Amino acid sequence: MNHVLEIAGLTKTFGGLTATDNVSLTVNAGEIHALIGPNGAGKSTLINQICGELMPNAGHIHLAGRDITRLPPAERVALGLGRTFQITSLLDDMTVRENLALAVQAREGGNFRIFDRAANRAEVWDEVAEILAASALGPRAGVTVADLAHGEKKQLELLMALSQRPRLLLLDEPMAGLGHLESQQMIDALLAARGDCAMLLVEHDMDAVFALADRVTVLVYGRVIAAGNADEIRANPAVRDAYLGEEDT
Amino acid sequence: MLSVQNLQAGYGASQVLFDISLDIKDGEVVTLMGRNGMGKTTTVRTIMGLLPPKGGAVQYDGRAIGGLAPEKVARLGFGLVPEGRQVFPTLTVRENLVATAANRLAAKSPWTLARIYELFPRLGERGGQMAATLSGGEQQMLAVGRALMTNPRLLILDEATEGLAPVIRSEIWQVVEKLKAEGQSILLIDKTFSVLKRLADRHFILEKGKTVWTGTSAELTRDQARVQAWVGI
Amino acid sequence: EATKIGVITTLSGPAGYLGEQIRDGLTLGLQATGAEFELVVEDDARDPNTGVQVADRMLNEEGIKLLTGIVFSNVSGAVVPETLDAGAIYVSPNAAPSGLAGAKCHPNYFVVSWQNDSLHEASGAAAKKLGYTTAVALAPNYQAGKDAIAGFSREFGGTVTEIYTGVEQSDFAGEMAQIRNAAPQVVFQFHPGGQGIAFLKQYQQAGLLGSVPMVLSEPSYDGVILKAVGPAAVGLTGTTHWNDDFDNAASKAMVAEWAAAFPTTPLTTYAQQAYDTGLLIGGALNKVGGEDIEALQAALKAADFASTRGSFAFGANQHPVQDWYLTSIEADEAGNPKIVTKEKILEAVGDVYAADCKM
Amino acid sequence: MKREYLILATVFLLLALVPFLAAATGQTSWTRLVGQALIYGMAAASLNFILGYGGMISFGHAAFFGIGGYVVGIMYHHFDAGTSFLGVIPGTDQMLITLPAAVLVAGLAAALVGAMSLRTGGVQFIMITLAFAQMFFFLFISLKTYGGEDGIMVRRTNALPGLDMRNRDTLYWVVLCFAAAYYLFLRRLVQSSFGQIIAGIRQNERRMASMGISTFRYKLYAFILSGMGAGLAGALMVNFLRFASPDMMHWTRSGEFMIMVILGGVGTLAGPFIGAGVLFTVETTLARYTEHWMLPVGILLLVVVLTSKGGLMALIRKLTGGQK
Amino acid sequence: MILLIEQLLNGLQYGVTLFLLAAGLTLIFGIMGVINLAHGALYMVGAFAGAWVSIQTGSFWAGLLAGLVASAIAGVLVELGVMRRLYARDHLDQVLATFALILIFNQSTVLIFGRQPLFTSLPEMFSGSVEIVPGLPYPSYRLFVIAVGLAVAFGLYLLINKTRIGMLVRAGASNRQMVRALGVNIGGLYTAVFGLGALLAGLAGVMASPIMSVQVGMGDEIILATFVVVVIGGVGSVKGAFVAGIVLGMCDTMLRAFLPGLLQQVMPGSEAQALGVGISSMGIYLMMAIILLVRPRGLFAAQG
Numbered sequence A: 001m002n003h004v005l006e007i008a009g010l011t012k013t014f015g016g017l018t019a020t021d022n023v024s025l026t027v028n029a030g031e032i033h034a035l036i037g038p039n040g041a042g043k044s045t046l047i048n049q050i051c052g053e054l055m056p057n058a059g060h061i062h063l064a065g066r067d068i069t070r071l072p073p074a075e076r077v078a079l080g081l082g083r084t085f086q087i088t089s090l091l092d093d094m095t096v097r098e099n100l101a102l103a104v105q106a107r108e109g110g111n112f113r114i115f116d117r118a119a120n121r122a123e124v125w126d127e128v129a130e131i132l133a134a135s136a137l138g139p140r141a142g143v144t145v146a147d148l149a150h151g152e153k154k155q156l157e158l159l160m161a162l163s164q165r166p167r168l169l170l171l172d173e174p175m176a177g178l179g180h181l182e183s184q185q186m187i188d189a190l191l192a193a194r195g196d197c198a199m200l201l202v203e204h205d206m207d208a209v210f211a212l213a214d215r216v217t218v219l220v221y222g223r224v225i226a227a228g229n230a231d232e233i234r235a236n237p238a239v240r241d242a243y244l245g246e247e248d249t
Numbered sequence B: 001m002l003s004v005q006n007l008q009a010g011y012g013a014s015q016v017l018f019d020i021s022l023d024i025k026d027g028e029v030v031t032l033m034g035r036n037g038m039g040k041t042t043t044v045r046t047i048m049g050l051l052p053p054k055g056g057a058v059q060y061d062g063r064a065i066g067g068l069a070p071e072k073v074a075r076l077g078f079g080l081v082p083e084g085r086q087v088f089p090t091l092t093v094r095e096n097l098v099a100t101a102a103n104r105l106a107a108k109s110p111w112t113l114a115r116i117y118e119l120f121p122r123l124g125e126r127g128g129q130m131a132a133t134l135s136g137g138e139q140q141m142l143a144v145g146r147a148l149m150t151n152p153r154l155l156i157l158d159e160a161t162e163g164l165a166p167v168i169r170s171e172i173w174q175v176v177e178k179l180k181a182e183g184q185s186i187l188l189i190d191k192t193f194s195v196l197k198r199l200a201d202r203h204f205i206l207e208k209g210k211t212v213w214t215g216t217s218a219e220l221t222r223d224q225a226r227v228q229a230w231v232g233i
Numbered sequence C: 001e002a003t004k005i006g007v008i009t010t011l012s013g014p015a016g017y018l019g020e021q022i023r024d025g026l027t028l029g030l031q032a033t034g035a036e037f038e039l040v041v042e043d044d045a046r047d048p049n050t051g052v053q054v055a056d057r058m059l060n061e062e063g064i065k066l067l068t069g070i071v072f073s074n075v076s077g078a079v080v081p082e083t084l085d086a087g088a089i090y091v092s093p094n095a096a097p098s099g100l101a102g103a104k105c106h107p108n109y110f111v112v113s114w115q116n117d118s119l120h121e122a123s124g125a126a127a128k129k130l131g132y133t134t135a136v137a138l139a140p141n142y143q144a145g146k147d148a149i150a151g152f153s154r155e156f157g158g159t160v161t162e163i164y165t166g167v168e169q170s171d172f173a174g175e176m177a178q179i180r181n182a183a184p185q186v187v188f189q190f191h192p193g194g195q196g197i198a199f200l201k202q203y204q205q206a207g208l209l210g211s212v213p214m215v216l217s218e219p220s221y222d223g224v225i226l227k228a229v230g231p232a233a234v235g236l237t238g239t240t241h242w243n244d245d246f247d248n249a250a251s252k253a254m255v256a257e258w259a260a261a262f263p264t265t266p267l268t269t270y271a272q273q274a275y276d277t278g279l280l281i282g283g284a285l286n287k288v289g290g291e292d293i294e295a296l297q298a299a300l301k302a303a304d305f306a307s308t309r310g311s312f313a314f315g316a317n318q319h320p321v322q323d324w325y326l327t328s329i330e331a332d333e334a335g336n337p338k339i340v341t342k343e344k345i346l347e348a349v350g351d352v353y354a355a356d357c358k359m
Numbered sequence D: 001m002k003r004e005y006l007i008l009a010t011v012f013l014l015l016a017l018v019p020f021l022a023a024a025t026g027q028t029s030w031t032r033l034v035g036q037a038l039i040y041g042m043a044a045a046s047l048n049f050i051l052g053y054g055g056m057i058s059f060g061h062a063a064f065f066g067i068g069g070y071v072v073g074i075m076y077h078h079f080d081a082g083t084s085f086l087g088v089i090p091g092t093d094q095m096l097i098t099l100p101a102a103v104l105v106a107g108l109a110a111a112l113v114g115a116m117s118l119r120t121g122g123v124q125f126i127m128i129t130l131a132f133a134q135m136f137f138f139l140f141i142s143l144k145t146y147g148g149e150d151g152i153m154v155r156r157t158n159a160l161p162g163l164d165m166r167n168r169d170t171l172y173w174v175v176l177c178f179a180a181a182y183y184l185f186l187r188r189l190v191q192s193s194f195g196q197i198i199a200g201i202r203q204n205e206r207r208m209a210s211m212g213i214s215t216f217r218y219k220l221y222a223f224i225l226s227g228m229g230a231g232l233a234g235a236l237m238v239n240f241l242r243f244a245s246p247d248m249m250h251w252t253r254s255g256e257f258m259i260m261v262i263l264g265g266v267g268t269l270a271g272p273f274i275g276a277g278v279l280f281t282v283e284t285t286l287a288r289y290t291e292h293w294m295l296p297v298g299i300l301l302l303v304v305v306l307t308s309k310g311g312l313m314a315l316i317r318k319l320t321g322g323q324k
Numbered sequence E: 001m002i003l004l005i006e007q008l009l010n011g012l013q014y015g016v017t018l019f020l021l022a023a024g025l026t027l028i029f030g031i032m033g034v035i036n037l038a039h040g041a042l043y044m045v046g047a048f049a050g051a052w053v054s055i056q057t058g059s060f061w062a063g064l065l066a067g068l069v070a071s072a073i074a075g076v077l078v079e080l081g082v083m084r085r086l087y088a089r090d091h092l093d094q095v096l097a098t099f100a101l102i103l104i105f106n107q108s109t110v111l112i113f114g115r116q117p118l119f120t121s122l123p124e125m126f127s128g129s130v131e132i133v134p135g136l137p138y139p140s141y142r143l144f145v146i147a148v149g150l151a152v153a154f155g156l157y158l159l160i161n162k163t164r165i166g167m168l169v170r171a172g173a174s175n176r177q178m179v180r181a182l183g184v185n186i187g188g189l190y191t192a193v194f195g196l197g198a199l200l201a202g203l204a205g206v207m208a209s210p211i212m213s214v215q216v217g218m219g220d221e222i223i224l225a226t227f228v229v230v231v232i233g234g235v236g237s238v239k240g241a242f243v244a245g246i247v248l249g250m251c252d253t254m255l256r257a258f259l260p261g262l263l264q265q266v267m268p269g270s271e272a273q274a275l276g277v278g279i280s281s282m283g284i285y286l287m288m289a290i291i292l293l294v295r296p297r298g299l300f301a302a303q304g
């Protein structure tokens, strides 16, 4: 039972379309598990089921041994689930610092207090300062999120997710839209975080996947067609055929 | 066909483009390269009339088109595949393709629904589905198809392969190659340096809102070291 | 020196025409007495807050001691106490909420119009007099509507099928079907303003006008309603405390003055009530010759004026004691409806609340 | 920071002086006008908390305003008649009892409405809150005991120990104190931990949920707090006007609150008060000069929306150079 | 039985009137993303223009034409002068602006036509009644209203779902700039759609004028029910507006007609009456609340 995440027989249909078809996989503690597959294979759908935005038609999800299949999203978070979004999703009118503070505050609790001053919660702001100091975003702390560059937003998303101190982090295409430099920074950030939590990584950037993943699961048309370590997957003809093609990067 | 001189633009008070110059000839494939946030998308938006230029000139066949309304620019023969796809979520795939379809420049073999479905079979399978429920990659194909259906003289692809599976990515590159072979002019923005170098005739590199380097693919190879610093490899 | 009179009335919204009638009737009435006056007219937008705000300014800033004009009882419920507390006088040309008619009556509060209940009792009496024994009674589902049906039933005595309509309803097709189904000898309905217009039009369009007679109380068939409804009103029976064919000098004078001043606007009972209010106030001002509130109060109480309705007196609660008449709506030469007075059906009636008033 | 306190204190002082200024200039009705604007400002500010800070556009806010008012009206009615509500709760005219009761009852009503409405969002939320408000409206219109559509007269303002509440200036100052206290409360509220969470939910509910915030509970709590504020304002209004009627909860009243918020500036603390004040002053002033005052008011509102983004507060900020 | 048929027809007729108004509103409100509180004012403009012209000319049909033209012109002017600047703005700004428009329209009507309601009569052709089943004469004008409503419904269905104009309007609702960047002049399109919505409101106004009271503020009363229809149907869905309009019209009429009778079985007459009507008045709101609790986005919510 050292699986952080265990998914068994997860099935989700939209009308006649089966987006995830009897998917089973596990993520071990401290592991980065990559989920790859062609567009429309059902990766985001799977992530959304794990975090509770979609309800599966069948199957089970266990987080650290607890059945969370029917729990509302907020309770899953309390049990240690964090995520980033495929399309960045932040609080656009607030600054980087405020975004982080809210994330920390959400974790710390005491959120029904109406007579305190959020600005005076030292435990929150100290932690935010710490996080920022350790991150490349430090100098941008006072910038409003709407004015951030794309890569910076992605970085911030990651920081916010990590500040929840999750056991398992769901990452939906963290490299999307990033240039080489930014991708490399993101990879470094993820590698640095890998000690703290397990990750389920959805990504199309194969360089990143192969640099990061301990194990890879390949999803095609909602089904798992292969699973294994990076080399096995790279060598798998079915995967090459359905997904990798003749890489010419 | 298109020439941009010393273009300046920005969002509200903040200026993003300071000095952009580029030009595209008929049948040419050119690229715009640069790290994140250097102003590639902003350049495209300004050319398309989605942002008002603050200075400089945009000329199309010798005619100044800077500051024209976007629909007028588009009608001149610009087909945009925008960053972030921006398909119409409440329309079906088919409707997305036909709603704005046109053949204003009377292309001899215009794009049709059938030809698009042939190019992207996945879209054919999803023809009746709302675009909002497509996967990211499917939406990207739709955005390309939608732009092609306006039969543009200049096709602008802003990060058209973002978020696509490697197979699809190569498919798109094949499509671009095919289009190029047919004589389609294309303005390409992408991250995949090696492909761009192979596909395109000429390149423009942006750094902080300025064009800092211009040249052919051959020159690019020669200047690789400097260029890679700008592009961030 | 001219006495300032504050007129707070509803001039905006669908009911705006009522305020207009009151303002114009009041002006003519006051002019007829030759008193020196100056009207300060302001819209209450049918909102108690606005009404009180206006009253406050009139009473405390402009030093006005005499207010009138309110159309709706929810506005007067807020404005009247305010006025009385300021030691001023309020004379109502229309609204007469029961809350102010009984135990809470006040020496400085006068009503020239009528109290709701008596109005509909007259219709009940008329229906009875015409020999009907079964009726369908319709009114909106709020207090005044319920009072209307209760008042009607009290004097009618026969079997009454009650139908309540929605407060903002304007399509009565369903009710028409119910009436046809119930097949009563007579229909009584109380729907003032726009609702009344819609009801009468639809009554005719449903083919009921020729087959089932209808009795109405005066707010449901005023001149403006009849004008908007057109020939569809011909053949109805109404009850009223005044009509433009009354054979007394005051009424005749008023009709003539109105026709001269507003040739295209019908003269309604709202304007007539306001005209009477004008006569009453003007007469009292002439008698007192100034703004002495106590003297003015006494002069008003005496009700010493020639009312357009013939006989007029105040009861114990300073609400009118008056006669009620049966009218029928007939076609004039052009086929348009006109109201013709038939007979007196109730004589010198006051209201039930007067008994509770200890002044 | 210091400057803000200075401005607040100045404004409070100026407002406190209104009765004297009014008396000195002979414009005594200004006391009532300002008092009314303060009360409406409170109601609008309470709406603004969910609307501007929480992103919940409620079109039924007048219901809570009316319910708060009716609590005062009904308690006075029973006090006056010597009867008791439902045969158990005796009436009273003590403000120290009626106001908390009004706040409580309005809060309960808001809990009920919120629990059902908050399952929807966007336009549907606007309409469903309206629907509940309409139901309350029709309910109160048919309550014969409490005057039906004619409303309840409250012959005497509620008593407050040690004060002569029949003195209109005293009443005004009491209202001013409540308004000031409420302003400070709201100011605290939006800066509190809870206020931050609410602001986060407005900007991105999905993100907040992904951080473990069960947004429904927070929104409901905000909705209840806001309903209580409206109830307080309603209770004060009935004391001020000495009258409660179903008009208080007509849908146009909800609209009016919304107009005040938008006019003043959505998501600002002072905006709703400024909006209420300006709307009242303009309406009252114009109504003195023309029966057709609605036309210029309409044109004025239109000009304000078309020319300023963010209402009067944005305009003020622009004029004073960014500061509040 | 006859009573039931008659009430069903009444419900249908009320339903299509609601639909005429709601169709225009849902087009503007749902598809163009604009909250137009002044839609009721356009209904009033149609009714007043129609009534006035038919009084002057004595012809209902001339009035109908005038009402349509006037409301469409008013709609186009509003779009060009006001709404155009508000598309990119917050919903709340739209609320304030269109509220201001209501004040302006109402008071202008008072200035032009005075405060008194206008009189209109039925067109000669439809002044009689038709015996649908033996013993049930039904006003032919109401049948005419039903027919017009159904025809409009069908026409709109085709326009929205089968034409490119419909697609473009829907596309523009979600991403105006992108539609423009693909070469479509969306400004003109929106003006036309707004005009069409106004025209439909005007049509409803003219159709209602011989039955109801043509008076200032008549639009403010009906606008709430219209919004309810739009929301129940699902914002932006003309089909939804149609279904919701009919359902609501039917329910409203049936509740009013039969609920008091049913209640009378269990309680005394007049109380049953009052309670029955009380419930029916709240009926449409109650229904909306229930429907939204089950389907939070309405019956035929657009995707996305």
Ligand SMILES: Nc1ncnc2c1ncn2[C@@H]1O[C@H](COP(=O)(O)OP(=O)(O)OP(=O)(O)O)[C@@H](O)[C@H]1O
Residues within 6 Å of the ligand: A014, A015, A017, A019, A037, A038, A039, A040, A041, A042, A043, A044, A045, A046, B133, B134, B135, B136, B137, B138, B163
């Ligand atoms: N709400 C929905 N209704 C109908 N179909 C849907 C819905 N959501 C997703 N789908 C379909 O389910 C399939 C899986 O979508 P999903 O977004 O999970 O793909 P993905 O693997 O994340 O792809 P990508 O890599 O392109 O993001 C797609 O074909 C998509 O069209």
Ligand SMILES: Nc1ncnc2c1ncn2[C@@H]1O[C@H](COP(=O)(O)OP(=O)(O)OP(=O)(O)O)[C@@H](O)[C@H]1O
Residues within 6 Å of the ligand: A146, A147, A148, A149, A150, A151, A177, B011, B014, B016, B034, B035, B036, B037, B038, B039, B040, B041, B042, B043, B083
């Ligand atoms: N809508 C906007 N408002 C304000 N600033 C913006 C906006 N869009 C972009 N920017 C800023 O303009 C600059 C240039 O952005 P642009 O999107 O043109 O870059 P890019 O070269 O396309 O980058 P990428 O590779 O990430 O797509 C960035 O600093 C960005 O933060």
Ligand SMILES: [Mg+2]
Residues within 6 Å of the ligand: A043, A044, A045, A086, B135, B136
């Ligand atoms: Mg995905």
Ligand SMILES: [Mg+2]
Residues within 6 Å of the ligand: B040, B041, B042, B083, B158, B159
């Ligand atoms: Mg870009």
